[in-house]
Amino acid sequence: MSVDFDQIRGALSKAADRISGRCDRKAVRKILRQRSRQMAARVMERVELERFAHVIVVRRGAALLGLPIAAVREVRAVEVAVLPRATEVVQGLFQVRGQVHSLVDVGPFFGETSPIGHGEHALVLLVAAAAGVVGVRIDEVLGPRELYVEEIDHGLHGGRIDFVSHVTRDLLQVVDVDAMLANPAVRLGAG
């Protein structure tokens, strides 16, 4: 393939003539500066939105919950050993790769109470926080989701469940895992 450099040079020359012929150089620079500021502003806004939250969306009863993806280790179907004097929230134990963990059901906080029998299976989200690791009982995983500030319904913030940090306009309840595990109901004998 051959390149006709003369043709290219000619086209560039005509373009330069058109610019210099129609506007002065100062005006061109001003327009370009304004455009660059607008573009930069959009990028900054986008960055702010991306930083808000990245969650795994799960369903427990009728509630849609978003748990920070960084706190989630894995999703497992496990066989549950019921704990004597189990509560609605702390229901039992299960094992994953030989390590025994406790099963926590946050359903009662959202009006969903369903005790589990010994030897029954449950779907759990294994979550880790500063306090330790627990299995959070869920009904299904709906997938990961990026959350943006503009999706948050600020009118709903400050509800009665202390570990729900935000609620989106489509009623996804964002869970603060540290606050959830600090809730007295999650500790047997402390509630």
Next chain:
Amino acid sequence: MNTDHELLAVFKAEVEDQIDELCQRLGSRPNRWKVDKLFQLSHNVKGAARVVGVDSVRDAAHALEDLFGAIRDGLDPSDQVVATAREGAELLEACFHAMDSGQAPEVGAYRRKVSEQIGGQPSGEGEPTPAAEVETVPDAEQVAQPEVEEAAAPGKGETLRIGIEKLDALMGMTSEVIAEVYRAEERSELANRLNGRLASLIKRRPDLKAEDGVAELVRLARELRQRLGDGTANAARVSEQLQDSVRRLRMVRVDSVSSLLNRSLREACRFSHNRAELVVEGGETEVDRAVLDHLRDPLIHIVRNAAAHGIEPPDERRAAGKPEVGAIRLLARSAGAWVEIVVTDDGRGIDPELVRQRAVETGATTAAEAAALDDGSVFGLLVRPGFSTARTVTELAGRGVGLDVVACNMATLGGSATIDSAVGSGTSIVLRVPLTRLTTKGIVVRLGAQCFAAPIVDVQRTLTVSRSQIANADGVEVVAVDGSLVPVSHLGALLGLPVAGTEVLPAIVIGDGHWRRVLLVDEVVGEREFIVQPLAWNLEGASGLAGASVMDRGRVVLVLDSRTLVHGDGTTSGASAALVAIEAARRHRLLVVDDSVTSRTLEKNILSAAGYDVLVAVEGSEAWRLIEKQDVDLAIIDIRMAGMDGLELTRLIRSTPSTRELPVVLVTGLGSEADRRRGAEAGADAYIVKGEFDQDELLRTVARLL
């Protein structure tokens, strides 16, 4: 001192082991010293201390290096030199442990002492003068060279420090592997059943053989059974090896506590002015780190007591024809899944008569029982929790504080301690502990669909109990076991689980040596080996549970906390509340005074079954001696007795300031109004007539007065 934290941590980890080894080697007889190794250890510590700028450690190590260098070059290791070397090791250890406090011991005097002993000619480098420092550099490199070569040799003696929690996590994963093997065995069993069904089908319908593909089906089923069987056997073998390998990772040598023991020995000798030497044999025997952690304190106490109290003063030993330096020997040996550690000394031994006397004084036994005990059983009293106190042993047995800690730690480990001693010849204490705390044997029981495991060390026996055997003693259900009344509960009731109403139930008897409880269950499944994991962080409030374990088919089984189940924790109602009442009652010590053996035994049994600690006396003067010596909370006294009768004893109690407030219950066959009045005038708080004797009334009266 201005050092980077990370570097300092590395220094501590490196140098601690070297100082330990140095102290350990110095604890042996000088003819067993390897001076080159001692010199090298001192040199290494000095070099490392210089790098991180810990001057006191550097100077102490330097002085030791000088001393060992001089010995290596021909200095006679006289007693004085040996003592100086050991003093230096102690100083070095003290400097090392004082690093964080910033209050390092003074080292200058020791350096001068070493300098005088070696004739003012340091064999190695000299820190104080720059000229000496310059001279030492090539020397130091020369000495360090062999170690560099040794370290560079691939795989030789290389070690890696790793957090115990990582090993625990690894061990947890091996449980999963074991569970997977169980699943494979299930699949193999399914294949067996498939083959069996096919065979019986063809036997009934031989015509099927002619059907197209049936022969192939039979062949495939056989092959499946063969392959699954082989795979399962192989997986089982590998999983056992894996578990064993991980268990071995947690093992440490018994002699890793030698330096600590030597230090305790030296301190005890300094304090008592005795002379003793510790010899460790079988130090290479390995034991789980967690087990050794629980052995450390008992061993320290045993060695210290042997040096301070068991070993006689030098002049006494000389007069008895013994060497002036007492010998304390620690022998460690493996015995299957157990490790035995035997500590012997050639001291004065323990007089069993004095222990008997003390046992009676403390109420641990009656005089008659003590007299009936053989010497071995008498020494066993010394390691019974709560029996051995500083007063007891220093006065009586030549053994000071610490036997309590031996007893407690052995109980924690599920081990045992036995003592044998001969007056004038010495004492031998045998500690028998499990090799590891990771896996433990237990009895698995079933409640409904759920299984629980009780550590086998807590299970005394299994039995079957029918409802008709259960009696009521002051609101507590009891059942007779081996001639004693033992509180009984359904395990389900204690755990808050549904209870089956069967007439006859299997049961296990759990206890901790002093307390027992019968637990009714739905089934005693059998004995199993399991790995106990602690309960999750948010389950600390789970009453009656000590941990969890992953068992067959990957199922989680809860491990019972026998101690809580026996004693109760105050959070449960019903039977557990009764246990709490018993525990509270147990703190009260009652004295039963009666010359009738039948009445005395009956009252003692009733009160003991209700949880009280009961002393007995057969007549007034014996009772008074016990009241004076013991902390008696209440006295139950018969009136008609030979010698000092009950009324006299009651008056004596009331007229003595220290016993004036002691509650007195008169239990007597004298039931007239005049008799009752005389009892009240003597100062009795309650009066029970034997003819109207009712055990509930006795227990209610006692409870009211306490």
